[in-house]
Amino acid sequence: MRLRIKYSKTGQMAFLGHLEMLRLWQRAMRRAGLPVAMSHGFNPHPRLAFGPALALGLESLAEYLDVELAADREPDRVQVELQAQLPPGLEILLVRTIPDQAPALTAVIDVAAYRVNWLEEIDPGLLQQRVGALLARPEVPVRRTGRDGRPRVKDIRPGILKLVLDPSPDLAMLLQCGPAGSIRPEEVLKALALEAPARVVRTGLFARRGDDLLAPEDISG
Amino acid sequence: MPDNIITNLLARVTKPARYLGTEWNAVHKDWEENPARMVFIYPDLYEVGMSHLGLAILYGAVNEQPGMLMERAFAPGPDMEALLRENRIPLFSLESHRPLADFDVIGFTLQYEMSYTTILNILDLAGVPVLATERGAGYPLIIGGGPGVANPEPVAPFFDCFLLGDGEEALPEFLKLVGQLKKEGLWGHRLEVLDRIATLPGFYVPSFYDVTYNSDGTVAAVVPNRPGIPERVSKRVLPDLDEAYFPTRPIVPFLEVVHDRIMLEVMRGCTHGCRFCQAGAIYRPVRERDLAVLLRQAEELVRHTGHEEISLTSLSTADYSRVEELARALVAAYGDLGVSVSLPSLRVDAFSVRLADAVQQVRKSSLTFAPEAGSQRLRDVINKGVTEDDILTATAEAFQAGWQAIKLYFMLGLPTEGEEDLQGIAGLARRILYQGRELAPGKKPTVTVSVSSFVPKAWTAFQWEPQDPVAVLKEKQQLLRNHIKGPGLRFNWHDAEISYIEAVLARGDRRLAAAIMAAWRRGARLEGWSEYFSYACWEGAFQETGLDPAFYANRERREEEVFPWDHLDFGVSKTFLLRERRRARSGQLTADCRSGRCTGCGVCPGLGVDLRLKGGPEDRAPADKV
Structure with a gap:
């Protein structure tokens, strides 16, 4: 299943760049025990996709991230469990299921x-x-x-x-x-x-x- | 430090994530409730310092104790340093963003000689006088630890005390004493404070020892100058790692650091006895962790960090008695979660390659081996215990398993080295390349040869040996460069001047502190990075202070010479090292004591410890047989 996550990135979290955010979310998801689907191929990586990059130093009240799960999870529960693994300054605003074939964030x-x-x-x-x-x-x-x-x-x-x-x-x-x-x-x-x-x-x-x-x-x- | 000042700084530097201090698992303890406060500093950039297991261990060990806290600081990047100086903002800790001078204790880990100028720069950025004699009791106490304390003498005048050996028990003991002294109202009396610290086992207060010199410039004696101070300070050893603290909630950095992974320490120490290797001497004896303990720690580490890789760390992980079982169990348990297992150091043998193959299911980039010397004769001199057959069997195994890139590490300038030994390096590289072409047809194997320059170190069998002059090292590099070229062959080498300065400092005495200060004043800092290293700073520093670097680096020591570190005791006896030196000269190998035969290095009886191996009954600790 695919989940779309909306979150805010405020305070000193504004100083984390795109790559840092990618790693932070991957690790938070692993700590939260979220069954993130892995890509196939030579160098498998978790299936996460972010919206348009935010310039380093800017805060945001509306960032987006799509994640593909290998098993179904209740979005509300994901929100609570994942939030518990995030540092102050990153707050999940909503988690919603999206269709598997929904276009990528960056495409829309x-x-x-x-x-x-x-x-x-x-x-x-x-x-x-x-x-x-x-x-x-x-x-x-x-x-x-x-x-x-x-x-x-x-x-x-x-x-x-x-x-x-x-x-x-x-x-x-x-x-x-x-x-x-x-x-x-x-x-x-x-x-x-x-x-x-x-x-x-x-x-x-x-x-x-x-x-x-x-x-x-x-x-x- | 107010938040807006920090935010302002962060907005103006590259990699602001170095300075946030809110990484996952960072500990923010209450300042008022914890009266013994220490800031731990790794004197290099964040990305290097956060890759250091020792920091993770000590940070956890101290912060889990009541009444004390430990925060972190690192060398600021050059852009941050410029902003701090321009705006007269003192360097601050990451967790509470407090000025370093607010802490009771500032601790530095001495990981390599080329960080010494950075230590001075950090003290200066903190507004703390670099010389201990110029610091009143109003300043933090400065303590050092890590492998550099094998010979801390060149930096002794900058420090109040050093901790020798394992720190996970000793440092909390020390901070407990700091808390007590503060409570008793004695903290302001520096001399009494140091007197009390000197009573703790493993703690060395350099100002309590006087050094006298002979007319030829060598050390005559190092003797205590106060009653009750021991003539020799012995290192601390944890007898049993299973009982020892190990952090299972280490900080997860925001930034990609050099070793961005779980570090699972499978054992401490190494008994191969390579004669150039300081780590192999000062971390003795070998103490392995129990398989069950490691599996439990790995489980907690994965759950608490979310890291995607577990590295089995030690000085020589393939030696760990249960390594194969451990590696397979971890792959089985965490592979499906996208967590891989890696081995940082491979022995030069087929077993190691098969092990690497078993854990590395996917991407096979390159495999690294360290034969260290190019001829059998020289490998025997350094007691590497590896034959050309071992090397070629290992590389054959690697090519057959699908690796196409082999990296080989060698050392230039080893004692007795001649041209045929250098030719041997080139010859070996070519043989491996041809082997790869044969075994991996249709592919393009590459062999990369990396050479560093031999730096004679304290506590090794080669501590008496001269280092080759820089000009000779450069000639040897040139010779290799001429011989190691062509398709599939690559050659890397280390800056010979850096190795030279390392050699000066590694076996130096207290007089060198003046040169370190002079080099720092001339702008030396972050010298572990070749782009920041400037030989001119050091040339000027030696000229200014009248110290002769060749006296320290290029001089062969007499066998009876008193060394600047002789009043310190890391367990390995000088008699043993001298015997090893003679055996080196005659090319005699000395077996690993793991195999059951004690080599008489002196560590176990001297420090009252024992080998701790976790294999079957055939792995009984040998010391009790002797």
Whole structure:
């Protein structure tokens, strides 16, 4: 059976990278006695699949992980038993059964939501003005480093799906993510030319279906 | 240290997971309720330090006792060090993020000589004066342990005391004393504190011994300078590992560390008697764990860590009397859970290969053997007890079982080594390669030769021997490089300059502390990593202090010479070592005492202990027969 797990990653857990999370979950599942299915082949490994990677240092209230089990387990019980094996800062928000043939998280998730808390006082009027100006621009080129190490320029404007003060002066963003290219929240902040220190939290991951945003736990096909 | 300061630092360094301290099974004990507080430091990066079994053992042994606590710290990465210095933040422990100077005791494990400059750097980052004489009672007490205390003299001026030998009983005893002294209000009186510590068996207080020197620079004598201080300090030995504490809830690191697996210690000690090997001498006698004890520990370890691999650790795991049964039982019990079994060290024989084959069901990457020397003559000199036939039988077995990559370890610069011994290394590598091509047709076998340079160590039969000068070591490396090339052959070598500094420190005396300080001031640290090692720091340090490194590394000692560590007792007698040295010169082998014949090394009668073997009745401990 397949389980989809939604969890939050807060506090200093934000400093664990993707590989560290993979190992942490594998070991927590083994400690919890969860019968995780193993891949076949030369170098068998537990069948775990994560949603889109989260940048090191960012907290999240909505991370996802799919796990395939070799034997059926009650999702509620899995939640309790697995939670007991996790360090503070990782909290399982829900565990739900998904169909065996449901598409992978990375194949369906294409939107990420972020919230920006300012750590210093900021002028909401100025912020509103900057946001309006940014959204009015036809193109927002940012500098990135390519895989080959060479600098390249990327237009992030089409990937900014929503940018509002909500609740003011906090910023709420909806940014494109996934295989079509991911926009990072710090790129948006940079484009707004705001130097104030901020705490950025991922608040949601979604699949776009027309004008609707579907949460991964609600996707079945 | 406030959380926001830590978070700020973490946001600015690579691998912040090194500094979190909230790993699974990390122990966070209450500061106020536990008055004897120690921070254990492995003076290298987190990934190296967290691979150390000794840390896991002592951390568990102390933290399970009431009234005391142990936290951890490691050398910060260069980026973290720069941030700490720039912002004047003292180095902190991982668990409570407290400055190291808040602890009563700072303990360092001395695992290798090249960590000594890092120890000074860590003390400095903690705001603690590096010299014991400059530390008042307001500073933590600095203690050292681990194999480096076989000769701690070069670092003695930085430490208040050392613990010799096994620590799982001795360290809690020591911290109990610390708690008592604090309660009695005596902790502020450093001299009295050290006096009391010196009464504990196995604890060595270097400032209680005066060293005098001869006009030729050698040590004349090391004598106690206080009443009641023993002339020699003997190491601590756990007589029975089955009774000893072993951690079954070790910390599970977030980061991938060097040895990222369960370490199941099957035995301690090794009696092969390789004449260059310090570990084989100072961890005597061999004490095996009972099979049932190991199986129980493995079960708890798997359940409490969730690790995907169990490594059967010891100095020579294939020697463990019940190794085959143990390995098969573990594979049977945990294979289906995705937990594999591994053997870190293989003996050079077919039995070891079959064992590795039995546990390694899937991926067969490479097998490593350590013949150490390239000719039979030289292997006999070092008492390796391995013939070319043994080697080729083992590699044949490996190729037939499906391995295609063989790694071979050798040592350059062993006593009496000549060109034919070096040619022997190249010849052996080629023979194994051809053997692989024959036995694994259609595949592409590779043979990798790794050579380190011989470093004469205290407590070995070769402690009198000179190390080859760096130029000679480099010539020998070049010769091998010329001979070991072509398709399927690879050659790696260690930096000869690092081996040289190791040799200086391994048999050095207290005067070298000045050079270690000078090297550190010139920027030396993290020298176990070749990318951070700078020979120039040491050249400058020796020049500045007027110390001659060749005196320590390249000089043959007279047989009657007093060594800087002669006032320490690791059980092995100097008479035995001298006899072994002479036997080496004449190429005579000395059998493993496991086989039943006592070699007279002096450990069992001297320390009142015995071999503990767990095999059948034929494995009776031999010492009582003598």
